[in-house]
Every structure is written in C-alpha cells, then in structure tokens.
Amino acid sequence: MAKVVWGMIMSVDGFINDREGSLDKLYASFEPNEEINAAMANTGAVVMGRNSFEMAEDTDAYADNYEFQVPLFILTRHPTSRHPKENDKLTITFVTDGVENAVRQAKAAAGDEEVVILGASTGQQALKAGLVDELQIAIAPILLGTGLRFFEHLDDLEIELEKIKTIETGRQVEIWYKVV
Template identity: 50%
Template sequence: MAKVVFGMTMSLDGFIDDANGSGALLSPNLEALDATGLMREAIDETGAVVMGRRTFEGASDPDSYADSYEFQVPIFVVTTHAPERKPKGNSRLHFTFVNSVEAAVEQARQAAGERDVVVVGGPNVGWQVLKAGLVDELQIGIMPVLLGQGQHLFAHLESTQIMLTKTRLVEAGQCTYIYFSVQK
C-alpha cells in the first residue's frame, strides 16, 4: 500500500515563514537539492499528490500544472469549493477535488498503487493529515536560520502527541533533511 509522506522546510527555531509571512529564507537552493538526487527520487517514488485549495490556487495558472509541475501524477485537492472549471490535465496528471483529507488520502492511495502519496504545499492540509493519523513518513528540512517569529510548523497540533523514529538524514547545501517514520 502507498506510503503517505508529509514534509516541509523550517528554520532552526521551528518557523515555516517569517513575521511577514515570507518563506524566502527557507527556500533551499534547488540546484543543491537536485545534486543530491532527492528531488529526482521524490518524483520517481510519487504516485499521487494531496494539496490544499490555497496551494492549488497559488499557481498563477492552474492549467500550468499539466505542463510544468514536477509531480506528473493524479492530484487530489482538499476543498469545500471546487473551481467552476476543472484545470487542464494530461495522460498522467488530472485533478480530483474532495472535501476532506481522509477522502483525499484514501483516493490518492488508490491512485498511487505501491508508490508514495505526497502531501504538498502549505501546512494546513499537513496538520490535518497528521492529526488524522494518516501520515506514514514525516520529512523535515531544517535551514540554518533563526527567524524568531512567524508561523510555527507544529503550532496547530495542540496536544496531539505523535511518536517518530528517525530513519534517514541527508544534507543538501545548507539544508539538512531528517526523515521520520510515524509510529502507529
């Protein structure tokens, strides 16, 4: 069965953006990331993507996903308001709009087969998937910067306790990626 993977990059003090809402200081050098093969590995292992509506709408043109999105796989968008017009797809990438993370993950798992389901974009859907106990692997990138304030990656988990086991550590440029399996 497909493994559900959620990951984000944060500052050393746990923020995913600064006080102005910008994550620019956390954007890893994509050339360094590509040089490690991590991105190619992620693309090869991904069978479906789950994202939130804000991430979906963050593309200047949703039709551009079919032509240029790195994950050319089925995409499941969690939203209570599907767009009036479905964006362009292709033979590998198409969109399905669902109203809960549970439904999105279940459909994504079916579409992915033995490959991974990757939860992408902002933290909101990631938090929901974590709280629902649906994440199998957590991937955290840590950039060597202290932001002091902003949005904490795990602030909205409240009193949820999730036990993790470290499985992998990879350095790519200035970013350190730590992979954890989620104990269930």
C-alpha cells in the first residue's frame, strides 16, 4: 500500500511563503540531486489543496510540464467550472468530501508508489487525521519573519517524529521524518 508523504519547503523561521504569499524566495535555493529526484520518481499520486493547485497561472499547464506527471487529487469545496487539461499520465480529480477521501483515492491510484501531499492546509488536515506516514521538510537558508507557518493550526496536537534521513545540497537541508 502507498506511503503518504507531506513535503514542503520552509524558511529557517518556519514560514512556507513570504508576506505576499510568494514561494519564490524559498525555491531560490532549491537544488535537486539524485536522492530528491529518486523520491520524486517514486511518486504515484499527489494530493493538494485548491490554493496550491491554482498557484499555477494556467492550470492547463500541469498536463504539459508539471514535475509530477501522475494523478492529482485536488481538495476543494468548489471544483472549477472548466476541467483542466489532462494527459495519459496526469489526471485531475476534484475531491469535495474531505482529506480522508482524497488520500484514499490517491493511495488507490498510486499503487505501491508514494502519495505526496502538497500545501499547508491540506497537509495539516491530513496530519491531524493521522493519514501522514512521513514528513519531508526542506529548509531554505532564509529568515522571512512573517508569512504562513508550516505547522499552523495544529491546535494541541502532539506528534512524535523519528528522523529517517537528512539530505544536504549546496544551499539547503532536507530532513525526512517518520510519523511515530
């Protein structure tokens, strides 16, 4: 059965975007390497929220050049009126009945490969529901001071983590944790 990984890049002070909502400053330090590329290649489906999905100026572009050419499950209350372009590998399913159903559908689509969760709210919902097996946290070498926090809205939830591995590139560090 597919493993569920919530992956995000954050600033050293814990923000996943800047005060304008942009990710550009965080991704400026991103340097893919063999381990990161292998993890991406082992992705069988992606679950993300509508806000993350619509960060693309043209959602049809996912079918043409998105890094994950796999089924996408978009968690939303209101699907788009026009269905975005798809291809033989990348399909788009809007899920309106909760993160549990989105993850269930993504696991079925992924088979033995991993399900990657992208986006703060979607990841937080999945973590609260006990659906996340691993956290992948890339730490960008920047202090943003404000923005959206990675682990906002977890209330009094206490989750024990076990470090699995650390990947260092020239400019950033990625830490992988198992949710215990």
